[in-house]
Amino acid sequence: xxxxxxxxxxxxxxxxxxxxxxxxxxxxxxxxxxxxxxxxxxxxxxxxxxxxxxxxxxxxxxxxxxxxxxxxxxxxxxxxxxxxxxxxxxxxxxxxxxxxxxxxxxxxxxxxxxxxxxxxxxxxxxxxxxxxxxxxxxxxxxxxxxxxxxxxxxxxxxxxxxxxxxxxxxxxxxxxxxxxxxxxxxxxxxxxxxxxxxxxxxxxxxxxxxxxxxxxxxxxxxxxxxxxxxxxxxxxxxxxxxxxxxxxxxxxxxxxxxxxxxxxxxxxxxxxxxxxxxxxxxxxxxxxxxxxxxxxxxxxxxxxxxxxxxxxxxxxxxxxxxxxxxxxxxxxxxxxxxxxxxxxxxxxxxxxxxxxxxxxxxxxxxxxxxxxxxxxxxxxxxxx
Amino acid sequence: xxxxxxxxxxxxxxxxxxxxxxxxxxxxxxxxxxxxxxxxxxxxxxxxxxxxxxxxxxxxxxxxxxxxxxxxxxxxxxxxxxxxxxxxxxxxxxxxxxxxxxxxxxxxxxxxxxxxxxxxxxxxxxxxxxxxxxxxxxxxxxxxxxxxxxxxxxxxxxxxxxxxxxxxxxxxxxxxxxxxxxxxxxxxxxxxxxxxxxxxxxxxxxxxxxxxxxxxxxxxxxxxxxxxxxxxxxxxxxxxxxxxxxxxxxxxxxxxxxxxxxxxxxxxxxxxxxxxxxxxxxxxxxxxxxxxxxxxxxxxxxxxxxxxxxxxxxxxxxxxxxxxxxxxxxxxxxxxxxxxxxxxxxxxxxxxxxxxxxxxxxxxxxxxxxxxxxxxxxxxxxxx
Numbered sequence: 230x231x232x233x234x235x236x237x238x239x240x241x242x243x244x245x246x247x248x249x250x251x252x253x254x255x256x257x258x259x260x261x262x263x264x265x266x267x268x269x270x271x272x273x274x275x276x277x278x279x280x281x282x283x284x285x286x287x288x289x290x291x292x293x294x295x296x297x298x299x300x301x302x303x304x305x306x307x308x309x310x311x312x313x314x315x316x317x318x319x320x321x322x323x324x325x326x327x328x329x330x331x332x333x334x335x336x337x338x339x340x341x342x343x344x345x346x347x348x349x350x351x352x353x354x355x356x357x358x359x360x361x362x363x364x365x366x367x368x369x370x371x372x373x374x375x376x377x378x379x380x381x382x383x384x385x386x387x388x389x390x391x392x393x394x395x396x397x398x399x400x401x402x403x404x405x406x407x408x409x410x411x412x413x414x415x416x417x418x419x420x421x422x423x424x425x426x427x428x429x430x431x432x433x434x435x436x437x438x439x440x441x442x443x444x445x446x447x448x449x450x451x452x453x454x455x456x457x458x459x460x461x462x463x464x465x466x467x468x469x470x471x472x473x474x475x476x477x478x479x480x481x482x483x484x485x486x487x488x489x490x491x492x493x494x495x496x497x498x499x500x501x502x503x504x505x506x507x508x509x510x511x512x513x514x515x516x517x518x519x520x521x522x523x524x525x526x527x528x529x530x531x532x533x534x535x536x537x538x539x540x541x542x543x544x545x546x547x548x549x550x551x552x553x554x555x556x557x558x559x560x561x562x563x564x565x566x567x568x569x570x571x572x573x574x575x576x577x578x579x580x581x582x583x584x585x586x587x588x589x590x591x592x593x594x595x596x597x598x599x600x601x602x603x604x605x606x607x608x609x610x611x612x613x
Numbered sequence: 614x615x616x617x618x619x620x621x622x623x624x625x626x627x628x629x630x631x632x633x634x635x636x637x638x639x640x641x642x643x644x645x646x647x648x649x650x651x652x653x654x655x656x657x658x659x660x661x662x663x664x665x666x667x668x669x670x671x672x673x674x675x676x677x678x679x680x681x682x683x684x685x686x687x688x689x690x691x692x693x694x695x696x697x698x699x700x701x702x703x704x705x706x707x708x709x710x711x712x713x714x715x716x717x718x719x720x721x722x723x724x725x726x727x728x729x730x731x732x733x734x735x736x737x738x739x740x741x742x743x744x745x746x747x748x749x750x751x752x753x754x755x756x757x758x759x760x761x762x763x764x765x766x767x768x769x770x771x772x773x774x775x776x777x778x779x780x781x782x783x784x785x786x787x788x789x790x791x792x793x794x795x796x797x798x799x800x801x802x803x804x805x806x807x808x809x810x811x812x813x814x815x816x817x818x819x820x821x822x823x824x825x826x827x828x829x830x831x832x833x834x835x836x837x838x839x840x841x842x843x844x845x846x847x848x849x850x851x852x853x854x855x856x857x858x859x860x861x862x863x864x865x866x867x868x869x870x871x872x873x874x875x876x877x878x879x880x881x882x883x884x885x886x887x888x889x890x891x892x893x894x895x896x897x898x899x900x901x902x903x904x905x906x907x908x909x910x911x912x913x914x915x916x917x918x919x920x921x922x923x924x925x926x927x928x929x930x931x932x933x934x935x936x937x938x939x940x941x942x943x944x945x946x947x948x949x950x951x952x953x954x955x956x957x958x959x960x961x962x963x964x965x966x967x968x969x970x971x972x973x974x975x976x977x978x979x980x981x982x983x984x985x986x987x988x989x990x991x992x993x994x995x996x997x
Contacts, residue, residue, distance in 0.1 A: 232722050232777045232810055242868045274675040283667050291658040291850045325709050328875055336745060338616050341725060357872040361720060363747055393616045426616055466675045466879030481617065484626045488741040491712055494878050495850030
């Protein structure tokens, strides 16, 4: 190979892909695999939204939209934020998934060596997006004592003159934990005081069980918010998300969106116009309740098996579990578990390096029936 | 504003957006505008493809695909290359538009300061993609004598130790010109000899009028080829393209695709499976013939008005015209033309700096009737 960018040395592949590959090979041999490694809701897109997609196609909506997206969709997204802290529709930028939104933000902010604070464990793409645009991700080890989240204090402690931004995710992947509203307020104030930029990933925001966590926009209109139609709205394969942008950054973000994406999928945008309709929201709330029931089954079941999950996660569809009672090599544990029981989970090393060899992630984006079967198989495996 | 990446200083907005904004304001006032500034086919997506999209939605294909795309689509794309130089399906990477493909290539190749040779004039996003990933675009002035394309000789002349790659586009935007097959062979050999990487944008490849330009893959399997379902296949709003990747780069490209996009639109991928069917190709060939008829009308008509278009473009749907008989400030000329006649075209400065103030681009992605009306209006304007 002639040329290879240095960034590739620090961007890791997803280890879960290895798990998935082995799982598929097992399935090809006729073995039963229960997929608890997947970061995607098991539900299809709500029927009303699918119908809207079909209607958009029938109407011939197959040309480009404006780079920032359909005006009606930007307006509709703005409207769904609480009135007291509603952003203007002009601040809403439609993107090809939350991935596109994160690309825009880091491309707009980062020069070579600029640091971005984030959690370890955290969503693996986050540190890679920072690397992609020349920045230096600073993964701060977090534990159960702060609900696996950064705090105003930890941000202050890790600040130096190279830090440009702080990235939070609430609820978090892989831990499902939420930043308490008062702490979020303190973080907003702290980052602003330090002259940094705050970016909050709210893609699992619709999936919070009990309580009503508000958006970070409640505390400031001068933050970046990344969101998506993928998780709560069940539109993963459509590839559509959005970014709420501080007004000062709009010209830069628009310029980048024009160049990087031209526009987001027109069909997906037309379909997404319907997700805020009462009947769709009602269906989504039922799904949320189903996710809550699954969490309420799986959390005590895993604890009873001997996995340590010190705090009850309030959102997303993940349980981040300490498996050191069984293994101090969580990747080997995951492979063994898969090969001996057909239960696929995600190794901790996909989410960072801090205590990752003693942690695994369970996704409960699967039916209660399958979760029960998985628990039974794991019990049998651990008793051997 | 607190932080702003330096790259934003060198990434220009599209000036045509200014033209488009003014055009829309005129239309809102009830004035007639003929759009010859648009880089998008005026045809909708072929009905068979739209139906396949609808079918995919009805079948519930709303979840993620693998990062590199549906296996069947990768296979289908590989198959459409001539047998003698067919890439393997594993080399085909499905991307969110050609934009996604260009992002992958430059993210995989470039370190800070690495140079990429390309033409001036050229598609504006190309130089911006290079800038985005820390590289240094080197825009080489080209003229009619080389059909506005790089040659093996010009590449040799501009080579230095910082050059990593050469980006060609054939047919080219904005000039519509094609690199002759023998010259393409010499370029492949030259770039390989110099130790560089060759990237060829073939997104207008289906739109060649007369002659049968083959893919660069004819000359080497060790080049990157960027292609798209947008232009020839009429799927702009679906945001789907592909990249043919030299095998050695596949692990890196897959890792980047996982991180940057997760996957491309599932619905678009299922729909695209049908574009190679004989009835769709038949419709697309008819459209190509329509484009050729438009070129054959507009080219002599513009020459007769006094625009200089020294060579007959063989592809795409653009005419790149020297307007210095009327103005040495092509941006002012474009604005005047729009405001006084309602004909919208693109100023040269969107494509580079070399002679851009004496050039404009006409797109003939509009009906013959509108082209005739536009020519009449321009004639009247120039006679005043």
